[in-house]
Amino acid sequence: xxxxxxxxxxxxxxxxxxxxxxxxxxxxxxxxxxxxxxxxxxxxxxxxxxxxxxxxxxxxxxxxxxxxxxxxxxxxxxxxxxxxxxxxxxxxxxxxxxxxxxxxxxxxxxxxxxxxxxxxxxxxxxxxxxxxxxxxxxxxxxxxxxxxxxxxxxxxxxxxxxxxxxxxxxxxxxxxxxxxxxxxxxxxxxxxxxxxxxxxxxxxxxxxxxxxxxxxxxxxxxxxxxxxxxxxxxxxx
Amino acid sequence: xxxxxxxxxxxxxxxxxxxxxxxxxxxxxxxxxxxxxxxxxxxxxxxxxxxxxxxxxxxxxxxxxxxxxxxxxxxxxxxxxxxxxxxxxxxxxxxxxxxxxxxxxxxxxxxxxxxxxxxxxxxxxxxxxxxxxxxxxxxxxxxxxxxxxxxxxxxxxxxxxxxxxxxxxxxxxxxxxxxxxxxxxxxxxxxxxxxxxxxxxxxxxxxxxxxxxxxxxxxxxxxxxxxxxxxxxxxxxxxxxxxxxxxxxxxxxxxxxxxxxxxxxxxxxxxxxxxxxxxxxxxxxxxxxxxxxxxxxxxxxxxxxxxxxxxxxxxxxxxxxxxxxxxxxxxxxxxxxxxxxxxxxxxxxxxxxxxxxxxxxxxxxxxxxxxxxxxxxxxxxxxxxxxxxxxxxxxxxxxxxxxxxxxxxxxxxxxxxxxxxxxxxxxxxxxxxxxxxxxxxxxxxxxxxxxxxxxxxxxxxxxxxxxxxxxxxxxxxxxxxxxxxxxxxxxxxxxxxxxxxxxxxxxxxxxxxxxxxxxxxxxxxxxxxxxxxxxx
Numbered sequence: 001x002x003x004x005x006x007x008x009x010x011x012x013x014x015x016x017x018x019x020x021x022x023x024x025x026x027x028x029x030x031x032x033x034x035x036x037x038x039x040x041x042x043x044x045x046x047x048x049x050x051x052x053x054x055x056x057x058x059x060x061x062x063x064x065x066x067x068x069x070x071x072x073x074x075x076x077x078x079x080x081x082x083x084x085x086x087x088x089x090x091x092x093x094x095x096x097x098x099x100x101x102x103x104x105x106x107x108x109x110x111x112x113x114x115x116x117x118x119x120x121x122x123x124x125x126x127x128x129x130x131x132x133x134x135x136x137x138x139x140x141x142x143x144x145x146x147x148x149x150x151x152x153x154x155x156x157x158x159x160x161x162x163x164x165x166x167x168x169x170x171x172x173x174x175x176x177x178x179x180x181x182x183x184x185x186x187x188x189x190x191x192x193x194x195x196x197x198x199x200x201x202x203x204x205x206x207x208x209x210x211x212x213x214x215x216x217x218x219x220x221x222x223x224x225x226x227x228x229x230x231x232x233x234x235x236x237x
Numbered sequence: 238x239x240x241x242x243x244x245x246x247x248x249x250x251x252x253x254x255x256x257x258x259x260x261x262x263x264x265x266x267x268x269x270x271x272x273x274x275x276x277x278x279x280x281x282x283x284x285x286x287x288x289x290x291x292x293x294x295x296x297x298x299x300x301x302x303x304x305x306x307x308x309x310x311x312x313x314x315x316x317x318x319x320x321x322x323x324x325x326x327x328x329x330x331x332x333x334x335x336x337x338x339x340x341x342x343x344x345x346x347x348x349x350x351x352x353x354x355x356x357x358x359x360x361x362x363x364x365x366x367x368x369x370x371x372x373x374x375x376x377x378x379x380x381x382x383x384x385x386x387x388x389x390x391x392x393x394x395x396x397x398x399x400x401x402x403x404x405x406x407x408x409x410x411x412x413x414x415x416x417x418x419x420x421x422x423x424x425x426x427x428x429x430x431x432x433x434x435x436x437x438x439x440x441x442x443x444x445x446x447x448x449x450x451x452x453x454x455x456x457x458x459x460x461x462x463x464x465x466x467x468x469x470x471x472x473x474x475x476x477x478x479x480x481x482x483x484x485x486x487x488x489x490x491x492x493x494x495x496x497x498x499x500x501x502x503x504x505x506x507x508x509x510x511x512x513x514x515x516x517x518x519x520x521x522x523x524x525x526x527x528x529x530x531x532x533x534x535x536x537x538x539x540x541x542x543x544x545x546x547x548x549x550x551x552x553x554x555x556x557x558x559x560x561x562x563x564x565x566x567x568x569x570x571x572x573x574x575x576x577x578x579x580x581x582x583x584x585x586x587x588x589x590x591x592x593x594x595x596x597x598x599x600x601x602x603x604x605x606x607x608x609x610x611x612x613x614x615x616x617x618x619x620x621x622x623x624x625x626x627x628x629x630x631x632x633x634x635x636x637x638x639x640x641x642x643x644x645x646x647x648x649x650x651x652x653x654x655x656x657x658x659x660x661x662x663x664x665x666x667x668x669x670x671x672x673x674x675x676x677x678x679x680x681x682x683x684x685x686x687x688x689x690x691x692x693x694x695x696x697x698x699x700x701x702x703x704x705x706x707x708x709x710x711x712x713x714x715x716x717x718x719x720x721x722x723x724x725x726x727x728x729x730x731x732x733x734x735x736x737x738x739x740x741x742x743x744x745x746x747x748x749x750x751x752x753x754x755x756x757x758x759x760x761x762x763x764x765x766x767x768x769x770x771x772x773x
Contacts, residue, residue: 057575060572084519087522092614098555101608108611109554127565136640163381168683176616202617
């Protein structure tokens with residue numbers, strides 16, 4: 001029985017040993033890359049745990065199938081020491097994995113919550129059912145569109161005009177709730193030019209699923225001229 | 238209550254008056270069963286409608302998003318409040334607790350009758366959703382300020398929750414007293430069925446936390462109809478207070494549902510493996526009570542991005558991850574009970590084995606949700622319904638359906654058709670895995686939940702369609718299951734007292750079906766007696 005505990009322990013600890021070496025990143029961290037990396041590790045971790053349980057279950061299912069109608073199980077009883085072992089050892093294995101995951105999470109969470117100093121600030125006010133995007137330094141306002149310069153961290157300050165909404169950019173792995181009466185924030189790091197969906201993920205009534213817009217990542221030069229153009233026109237609402 | 242001549246005619250005469258005024262725990266259980274399965278089929282129908290709507294982009298069967306939102310509200314509220322909690326803490330608790338502990342009835346039979354009728358009032362109130370012109374569209378969570386601003390009827394939600402909440406509190410008082418004081422001589426604490434421990438734990442959670450939900454939903458209606466400002470930010474209130482109160486109850490509520498379901502699976506696995514519970518005390522004190530202790534201090538993992546302080550999120554990350562310890566111990570106990578057993582694959586056992594696999598997926602896909610940074614991307618996407626359908630909706634339904642097959646001979650005095658039962662299981666198992674595994678995948682791709690339409694995600698239309706087909710399989714299986722029960726009820730063979738060869742009191746000492754008072758003879762249990770005393 002003890003041997004089995006050790007083997008089980010090693011199998012469950014394998015992901016921890018495997019991934020404690022994997023680490024990367026200099027300069028400004030990119031939450032999207034961090035998320036993808038941790039997600040990948042996490043999927044391997046939970047798949048392994050699942051396979052151990054499922055494998056043992058399938059083995060028992062086949063091995064202990066009833067052979068005769070009068071056959072009985074129940075000849076196996078744990079000793080008090082065995083019972084302690086089978087409680088504490090699995091508990092410590094699960095706890096070890098928990099602590100490992102909590103530590104990994106702590107790192108990534110800090111990347112998400114600490115906005116880089118050179119971030120470009122955009123303000124978003126959510127309303128039923130759309131996004132009002134403001135560029136506070138330039139005095140520009142647009143609806144359901146957000147132009148951002150490539151290669152610069154973007155900080156979004158969120159608030160809501162009416163009910164609770166949630167601002168989600170699936171491609172950048174960021175999302176945060178927008179509440180009436182307070183300001184929250186998130187940041188993301190668009191490194192390439194392109195278009196991305198921003199959409200609402202907190203149920204807000206009739207047109208909740210139609211509350212979406214586009215994020216357009218353009219080059220620094222294009223962004224500067226976009227700012228100039230809209231400044232002259234006094235906003236593009 | 239003594240066993241009289243009347244008990245001999247217990248099954249043969251049907252009197253509506255007797256059913257309405259009954260205080261017999263088995264009949265009250267059946268009333269819960271009918272109500273909860275009615276809620277299940279109606280809420281399931283809503284799910285079919287929603288899945289059909291989602292099978293293509295743009296309007297499919299309704300052009301009004303509000304209709305979809307009302308379906309979704311009803312689906313969530315009815316499945317949790319009308320089906321799962323009443324089926325487990327109503328039907329199974331009522332039916333099994335007195336029988337398993339060797340009691341004639343519950344401690345307060347009339348309070349028990351009040352419980353079931355409060356529950357039925359709640360069901361009727363919930364059904365008004367389809368009658369009134371302004372049905373609630375606030376999801377089962379009812380977050381303000383939306384719920385206090387919507388033209389939908391928030392009061393209906395408030396009062397449905399309050400009625401079913403009162404029913405639960407009365408049930409909690411009743412079953413705690415029954416389990417503590419009405420065990421037959423010889424049924425000691427450390428010999429109780431695992432299911433009884435789970436019911437005890439579930440009702441302790443209900444008694445502590447239901448009042449909090451009651452307060453929260455009452456404040457909602459006060460805000461909406463009487464002009465208070467608990468949740469109105471413009472007047473100094475805070476919508477986050479509601480979210481905290483709501484999840485302070487509704488996360489533990491997950492365990493109110495999970496624990497009795499686990500308990501049922503333990504009973505089924507022990508019986509069909511003819512085996513004692515693996516590490517009984519470990520899963521009892523580490524598993525069940527671990528869940529109760531941790532369950533109440535992890536609610537903020539529903540609020541990581543809702544505007545709570547960052548440090549609070551980090552504390553709850555760790556606490557929430559720790560839930561894997563007691564739940565993992567309970568899984569070790571389940572799988573361990575198969576070890577050196579003698580396993581027979583009757584329909585209830587297939588469901589129990591199915592539970593292990595479905596719950597594994599459900600439990601493990603919960604780990605990412607506990608991690609605040611990972612949660613940022615997957616929360617409020619299809620990942621979340623994918624996860625909780627596996628861990629709660631589907632696993633627990635597996636336990637409820639498997640448990641119903643298991644209790645069927647005792648409950649009706651007849652056997653169900655084994656072939657139909659197994660057919661239903663396999664279609665069910667395939668259907669749920671198609672539907673909800675794809676739901677998980679769409680979540681990772683960023684598909685938000687509670688969407689009537691998804692023009693911004695055109696690439697997901699194909700997966701959405703297959704998911705819909707999967708859900709039709711679930712519907713087919715539900716019909717087969719229902720047919721197998723009706724067939725068994727009408728044309729099934731007469732059931733013996735103990736068709737499964739179980740050692741638990743309800744099978745060894747009570748006839749099928751048990752008469753009022755349950756046990757024809759006084760129970761005399763030996764030192765060696767235990768509900769899991771196999772192989773001796």
